[in-house]
Amino acid sequence: MAITRFFLASMVVLAFLGTASADLEDHKPEDNTVKRIQAMIYCRRNGELIKTEGATARVSCFVDVKVKPFTVISPPTKGGYFYMDLEKLVPFRYNIKKDCKVYLNEPASTPGDCTIPTNDNDGIDGASLDKPPRKLNEDTSLLSVGPFVYV
Structure with missing residues (x-):
């Protein structure tokens, strides 16, 4: 028994x-194959695109109302360019490709024109990270978003 x-x-x-x-x-x-992102931020003046100095973008991640949203700001642009290593910045609970988008954040630090964000390439609505990234090596990928534009 x-x-x-x-x-x-x-x-x-x-x-x-x-x-x-x-x-x-x-x-x-899921595998977060998007590890790093890069983009250009421009000022459109008189129909010409001019590279910005000091503009920022932000990456915001949202799953649902039960999980607190997460946002990280890019380094200021240099020559219009910024680069972010999301693997080191975004908490593991977020799927970068599905849960995160890239937005314009702040215009260049120079006063004057080019302070109004545009929705070119979803700079206001948020550029999706679900496009196929470029593989740099077996463990690293790079996704280009934008370019984003201020007027």
Whole structure:
């Protein structure tokens, strides 16, 4: 009788462990193949695009109302260009490709014109990161977004 109870209890535990491990397999975070992003931010003046100095973009990630949104600001542009290593900045719980977008954040630090953001290449609505990135090597990929424009 004791052997039968032990056998049944063992079977229940093994069945539970098998179900639990299958659930964990189903809920693994997806591969965040987008690791790094780059973009240009321009000023459009008299129909001409001029590279900005000191403008910033932001990456914002949102899953649902249960998970607090996350935002990180890019370094200021140099010669209109910025680069961000998202793997080091975005918390693991976010799937960069699905949950994050890139937006214009602040215009160049020089006073005067070119302070109004445009929606060119989704600079206001948020540029999606779901495009295929360029593989730099087996573990690293780079996605170009934008270019973004202020007027």
